[in-house]
Amino acid sequence: TQLLEQSPQFLSIQEGENLTVYCNSSSVFSSLQWYRQEPGEGPVLLVTVVTGGEVKKLKRLTFQFGDARKDSSLHITAAQPGDTGLYLCAGGDNAGNMLTFGGGTRLMVKP
């Protein structure tokens, strides 16, 4: 069974601060996705990375896939209250059928 560990589990910061969320595994994944989930709603895909070492930017969010495709990070610059939510990473299996989700990082950005 492939496992993904996210850290930290909880993060409470002030508006304008930077933060990094980590997603780590001992297994290799074919792809790595990041989702954001707001209370009472389903997760929404933010980004997919598929190549080791890949870096993608989405406005103030920067996503990186580790060279060995076992880990990933999400960095948010100048966090805003609208960034508040549960961030989930998910790794794709080699068969291309299943995603393994991490436990999530709950982020609160205070104004």
Next chain:
Amino acid sequence: NAGVTQTPKFRVLKTGQSMTLLCAQDMNHEYMYWYRQDPGMGLRLIHYSVGEGTTAKGEVPDGYNVSRLKKQNFLLGLESAAPSQTSVYFCASSYAFYEQYFGPGTRLTVT
């Protein structure tokens, strides 16, 4: 387009009762998935389908059954509900493996 819809939104069952959760998508997606979400554990895959008439077991399939008789619908059944099945259930669909679209969730409580 409605995207992915789930019925019902909330349900309370007594131990031993049965029920069916309905997921419908209007995006003509081949892949459909059922997950459960518990605090601190992210999302865990219950069953999935890669096309009409096909189903496969995910990470936590015990106590659940599924059917995909029509491409747009994916049903999740609980034959004899147990308190351990208290959770929030999410359905998702995707055209290609990499991007999953989630429904709003069904909150199930088993007493």
